[in-house]
Amino acid sequence: MTKDAEAPLGVFDSGLGGLTVVRALRQVLPNEDIVYLGDSARVPYGTKGADTVIKYAASCARHLLGQRVKAIVIACNTVSAVAIESMRIDLDLPVLGVIEPGARAAVGASKTGRIGVLATPGTIFSQAYTRAVTTLSTRTEVFGQAAPLLVPLAEEGWTDGDVPRLAARRYLEPLARAGVDVIVLGCTHYPLFFSVIEEEAKKMMGDHVRIVDSASTVAAETRDYFQTRDLLAAPRPRAGKIRLFVTDVPRSFSDMARRFLGDEDVPEAEQVDL
Template sequence: MNSAPLGIFDSGVGGLTVVRAVQELLPSEDILYLGDTARLPYGSKSPETIRQFADEDVRFLISKGVKAVVVACNTATAHALPQLHQQYRVPIIGVIQPGVEAVLEDAGAARIGIIATRGTIRSHAYQHALAQKRTGLLIHGQAAPLLVPLVEENWIGHPATREVLKTYLNPLIDRGIDTLMLACTHYPLLIPVLKDLLPGDVRLVDSATTCAEHLKRELTRLELLASREREGTLELHLTDLSEQFEDLARQFLKKSPGRIHRAVLGP
C-alpha cells in the first residue's frame, strides 16, 4: 500500500491549499484530489446532506485505490468524520483535530479566535474540540462568509478584502485573542494580509499546514509513507469542469494543475 496514492477531497478547490502543504512536506507521495465543484458550497447544506456527499466523495477515492483519505473540508470534517470512521477501514483524517492540537501546543494559549464559514461556526466543532482538551479557554467563533468569494476572485490584496477582514477581525481583537484559527482551507492565501491587520503577538494556526503535519505523523505511525525517492504526482478530479475552476486550481497550487478529470459521483 505504500506506493498507493493519498486521497484528498473538498467541496471545491480550496482543499488544494492542503494538497500544496502535503506536497511540500511529503514530496514523494502521489495525490489524488477530488473537488465536488458541482455541489459546492457544503457550508450552506444540512448536516444530513453533507454526510451523504462526504460518503460519496470517500467512496470515489477508495474506488481509485487510495491508501488514506484527507477530508480537506472543515464543514465535512465537522459533520461527517465520525460516520466515515465507522463506515470505512481506510485511515481517514480531518482538518479540525490537527488544528486544535496545534493551538494547544502553546501552553499559554488562552483566548482563541476562530474564523470560518457559517456552517463550520454553526457546528461548534472547533469550539467543542478545544473545550474538551483544555478547560478555561475563552473561545470566540466568527463566521466570515465573504472571504471565500473574495479569495476565489483573487482579490487577496484588494482594499475591499482588507475592509471585510477588518470587520470580521475587530471584534476578535477587541476580545484580546492571542491565537487565530483559520478554519477554512481558503484562508491560508490570506495570511500575508492577516499578519498586516492583526497585532504582532497573535499566533496564526491554519488548516492546511497543521493537517499536512498530522498526516505525516499518521502515515509514519501506520508505516504507509511512500518509500521511493522521486517526486510524487498529482491527479485532479472535479465534479464540474470550467475555466474558472482551472484558474482557481492554478491560484491555490501556485503552479499549473495539469489535466483535470471529470468525476462522476453516485451512491
C-alpha cells in the same frame, strides 16, 4: 514499509479550496501521489444540513476508494465537523480531518486561553472547533467569527489589496475585542489570505498574536501519522503525481487551481459524476 505505502493519498473538499491542503501536503510529503476530488457541482457544503453533508461525503469517499487510496484527508471543515466520525466507522482506512489538528495547534500556541476561529457560517454554527478545543483544554475559550466574503474573494483571485484587507479587518474586530491571542484559519480558502490576516491582526492585537493555518497543521499530522504506521511512500527522483477530479469544471478552473496550489504546472482535471 507496508504494502499500502505506495498507494496514493486521497483528499477531498466541497470545491477547490482544499487544494491549499494538497499544496501543504506536497511540501511535507513530496513523494506521495495524491488524488484530489473537488465536489464543485454541489459547493458550498456549509449551507447544507448535516444529513446531506454526510451523504455527499460518503459519495466522495466512494470515488476515492475506487482510486485505491491508502488514506483520506478531509480538506473540508464542514465535513470534518459533521461527518468524520461516521466516515471513520464506515471506511476501512485512515481518515484525517482539518479541525482536530488545527485545534491542537491553537491550544499549543495560546498563552491566554482565548482562541479565535475564522470560518464559514456553517463551521461556526457547528461549534466543531469549540468541541475540539474543549476536549483538549477545559480552560480555553473559543470565539468564532464567520468570514463568508473571503471565499468568493479567494476564488476571484482578490487575495491582496484594499478589498481583502478591509474584509479581514472587519472580521477580526470582534476577535480583537475578545482578546484572543491565536486565530485559526478554519476554512481551506483562507490560507490564501494568511499574510493579509496576519498583518491586520498584528496591527489590531499586537505582535504576539499567532495565526494557525489548518491546511499546514493537517499536513504535518498526516506526515506524522504515516511515519508512525510505516505508510510513507519511498523516496523517488521525481515529486509525487497529482490527479484532479471535479464534479463540475468551473470556467476559471485552471487559474483557480494554480492559485490554490501555488504551481503553474496544474494537471488537467477529470470531470466525474457522483
